[in-house]
Amino acid sequence: MQFIDLKAQYQALKTSIDARIHKVLDHGQYILGPEVAEMEAQLAAYTGSKHCISCASGTEALLMSLMALGIGPGDEVITTPFTFAATAEMIVLAGATPVYVDIEPDTCLIDASKIEAKITSRTKAIMPVSLYGQVADMDAINAIAAKHGNLAVIEDAAQSFGATYKGRKSCNVSTLGCTSFFPSKPLGCYGDGGAIFTNDDALAKTLREIRTHGQERRYYHTRIGVGGRMDTIQCAVILGKLERFEWEIERRLALGEQYRQKLEQAGAKVKLLTVRPDRDCVWAQYTVFVEDRESVQKALAEQGIPTAVHYPLSLNRQPAYRDDASAAETVHSHRAAEQVISLPMSADLTEEQMDRVVVAVAAI
Ligand SMILES: *Cc1c(COP(=O)(O)O)cnc(C)c1O
Numbered sequence: 001m002q003f004i005d006l007k008a009q010y011q012a013l014k015t016s017i018d019a020r021i022h023k024v025l026d027h028g029q030y031i032l033g034p035e036v037a038e039m040e041a042q043l044a045a046y047t048g049s050k051h052c053i054s055c056a057s058g059t060e061a062l063l064m065s066l067m068a069l070g071i072g073p074g075d076e077v078i079t080t081p082f083t084f085a086a087t088a089e090m091i092v093l094a095g096a097t098p099v100y101v102d103i104e105p106d107t108c109l110i111d112a113s114k115i116e117a118k119i120t121s122r123t124k125a126i127m128p129v130s131l132y133g134q135v136a137d138m139d140a141i142n143a144i145a146a147k148h149g150n151l152a153v154i155e156d157a158a159q160s161f162g163a164t165y166k167g168r169k170s171c172n173v174s175t176l177g178c179t180s181f182f183p184s185k186p187l188g189c190y191g192d193g194g195a196i197f198t199n200d201d202a203l204a205k206t207l208r209e210i211r212t213h214g215q216e217r218r219y220y221h222t223r224i225g226v227g228g229r230m231d232t233i234q235c236a237v238i239l240g241k242l243e244r245f246e247w248e249i250e251r252r253l254a255l256g257e258q259y260r261q262k263l264e265q266a267g268a269k270v271k272l273l274t275v276r277p278d279r280d281c282v283w284a285q286y287t288v289f290v291e292d293r294e295s296v297q298k299a300l301a302e303q304g305i306p307t308a309v310h311y312p313l314s315l316n317r318q319p320a321y322r323d324d325a326s327a328a329e330t331v332h333s334h335r336a337a338e339q340v341i342s343l344p345m346s347a348d349l350t351e352e353q354m355d356r357v358v359v360a361v362a363a364i
Contacts, residue, residue, distance in 0.1 A: 001344055001353055003306040004184045008348035009241075009248075017240035024236045033232035039239050040195070046242075047169040049177070049197040051204035054230040055211055058158040058180025061194040062090040062127075064228055065176045068206045069152050071096050071124045078118050079127040079156075080110040081314040081326065082333040087129055087156050088315045096124070100316050100323060102330040106274035108132065108287075108340070111332075112140035119144075125152040130160035130170055132310070133186060133252070133282035134275055138165055138173040145175075154178060158194075159284035161187045162249040166278045171197040181230075181238060186252065186282045187245060189234040248347035249282060255349055256283045262354065263288070266362035271339075285310050285342035293341050296364055303360050308342045 010017065024033060036054055044052035055061050071077065073095040079087055081100040088098040099118050104111045110128045126145055128136035138155070145151040153174035157163075160170040161179045163186075171177030179185075181193035198204055206223070209216055214225030260272055271289040275281045287310060290296045297307050314333040316323040327334070343357050 001305055001356070002346075003308060003342075003344050004346045005348045006183055006188070006346070009346070012348070013240050013244065016243055017237055020236035020240050021233055024233050030232050031229055033235075035232050035235040035239060036230065039235040039242075042239070042242055043195060044197065047172040047177070047197050049172040050199040050201070051197065053196045053198075053204060053207045053211060054235060055194045055196060055228045056230055057192040058156075058178060058182060058185075058194040059086040059090060060226065060228045061178035061180070061196045062086060062154070062156060063093060064207055064210050064226065065154050065178055065196055066090060066094040066096065066125070067210050067224070067226075068176075068203055069125060069154075074122060075124040076120060076122040077125045077127050078115055078123060080129050080131075080333070081316040081321075081330050082108055082311065082336055083129040083131060083156065083315065084158070084311065085315060085318070085320070086158070087127060088321050091127070092321070097122075098315070098321065098323075099123070100314075100326040100330055100333075102332050103336060105332040105335065107134060107276065108273065108336050109134060109136040110141075112137045112144065115141065115144050116148075119148050119151075123148065123151060125154055127154045127156055128174075129156040129158075130163060132273065132287050133160045133163050133284040134273075135160055135163050135165035135170050135173060135279055137276075142174060152176065158182070158185060160282060161185065162245065162252075163282045164280045171195075172199070175200065176203065181234065186249070186284050187238065187241060189237040189241070191231065191234050193230045193234045193238065195230075251347040252282045252345075253280055255345065255347075255354070256281060256286065258351070258354060259286055259343070259358070262358040263361065266358050268358065268362040269364065270361060283345055286345035287340050287342045289336070289339040290341050291339070293339060296341060296361070299364050300357075300360055303356070305357055305360055306344060309340060310342050311337060311340075313337055
């Protein structure tokens with residue numbers, strides 16, 4: 001069994017993806033070719049956003065967003081310590097300081113009720129993470145941002161493309177939404193890729209300049225940028241994947257529900273993640289809480305069932321981001337880091353495979 005079955009997905013879409021890749025090879029516009037704009041238009045329409053700016057990765061999307069907002073030295077960005085490192089990494093790389101707010105223990109999402117206490121005159125943005133494919137409480141977060149002088153809200157939506165929050169699509173629920181097309185994400189390409197979504201014309205223009213070395217037109221540089229484009233071939237792959245993406249999202253929602261029912265029925269000693277009733281979680285990972293994670297991982301590995309841990313250590317306890325004062329407060333984050341385990345999950349997971357996982361977990 002694979003943790004994420006990317007090969008099954010390719011087999012299902014092979015004809016279309018191969019043809020699209022060959023078309024790019026033939027027309028030769030490997031950078032910013034027609035597939036880039038075509039993909040951006042389709043993704044913007046999908047999320048309902050006015051603009052989609054594709055870029056080199058989800059990490060680059062976060063960095064470019066911070067740059068476009070002019071966030072740098074002396075500025076603070078409020079975020080969660082329970083996320084992939086790139087979230088805080090890009091805040092630090094931009095020269096700003098990550099300020100950590102603890103998570104809700106049942107969803108693992110930033111606890112919006114604790115954000116206001118962390119706002120200072122230096123706060124420039126809030127960066128919630130839509131972890132495991134569930135969007136954080138964006139209405140509450142946007143309201144806090146508006147109340148404190150229109151702070152920017154950047155959704156780290158690397159794991160949540162396709163998810164909804166009160167009927168709105170992830171990536172279109174705040175100032176900027178940043179997603180990733182890393183192969184294992186809900187919408188993945190065959191390499192690195194990412195995108196930024198916004199309804200703000202000025203920010204979109206700035207982001208397009210930043211993406212290509214801050215140039216307004218060729219070789220005229222008005223600002224500092226990056227080499228942050230997504231390859232045309234990778235956009236072609238996404239266009240192929242979009243042909244059955246709606247089906248994949250439906251599958252992911254159904255599989256998440258099936259996992260819940262089967263684990264409960266089997267009496268498995270796991271605590272399930274809460275999904276709020278106003279949201280759809282696309283289960284980038286199917287993550288649950290267990291008491292003795294090491295023995296669970298070992299028992300599953302012995303039966304050929306791969307698992308993963310997203311993530312084993314809060315960022316404010318990592319050597320690179322160590323922040324003892326905030327680490328003393330973010331207790332739910334640390335407990336989650338000790339207890340979370342992700343089970344095999346992808347749109348191509350079969351019922352038989354899921355049953356094997358459930359039986360193995362329940363037997364522990
Ligand atoms: C994957 C991920 C990123 C980074 O995306 P890349 O495309 O791998 O650079 C950022 N934040 C979160 C929460 C992620 O899961």
